[in-house]
């Protein structure tokens with residue numbers, strides 16, 4: 001039996017709730033991946049999570065990835081960039097990230113592609129979409145997605161694999177659900193337009209992942225429910 005309120009017990013509880021949400025939605029558990037979000041937590045927490053079988057970790061600052069990555073050998077974690085990425089940090093992302101989920105504009109795509117070419121590697125990317133009316137959220141306006149994806153095709157080092165969003169912060173589950181529903185709808189529309197590489201929907205966090213799974217999420221990004229409370233709010237403007 002895991003110790004109560006250990007990382008192991010919190011992780012087990014999340015997996016149980018994920019499985020239950022899948023069952024409610026008539027989905028197989030294997031359809032939904034878990035991306036633990038380790039931002040603000042130290043390498044000890046990451047090591048502990050690795051001992052529990054986790055390998056990919058979401059982070060929102062390239063600087064933090066750099067600091068953490070330096071403390072692991074080559075078989076260390078895979079770092080997934082989920083926070084707002086400044087264009088002048090594209091080089092760090094191209095070197096350090098296994099994946100970027102917060103691609104939301106062409107100048108960033110262009111710079112990432114250039115830096116990736118220099119590194120001689122390609123990168124899976126998700127396009128971050130603004131599905132909520134909140135003014136502070138990053139992400140592409142959904143209506144701009146078709147044109148954006150057409151332009152992305154020119155950047156051969158970027159492999160668009162799906163869409164990512166943050167739902168509105170609201171006590172109204174229906175409002176949250178609509179954000180997730182919007183993302184799934186756009187994936188369907190884009191696939192009909194021929195963007196068949198778009199399979200993944202990264203949506204759902206500690207506070208709303210069950211709704212996200214019910215609405216078709218293929219990966220939930222969970223921080224505080226696994227690692228504990230952070231000492232700053234989860235959603236600083238800028239994903240800082």
Ligand SMILES: *Cc1c(COP(=O)(O)O)cnc(C)c1O
Nearest residue numbers: 037082205206221222223224234
């Ligand atoms: C911090 C963060 C998460 C995880 O948030 P929790 O509420 O701690 O689960 C997920 N996605 C993004 C983009 C984040 O910045």
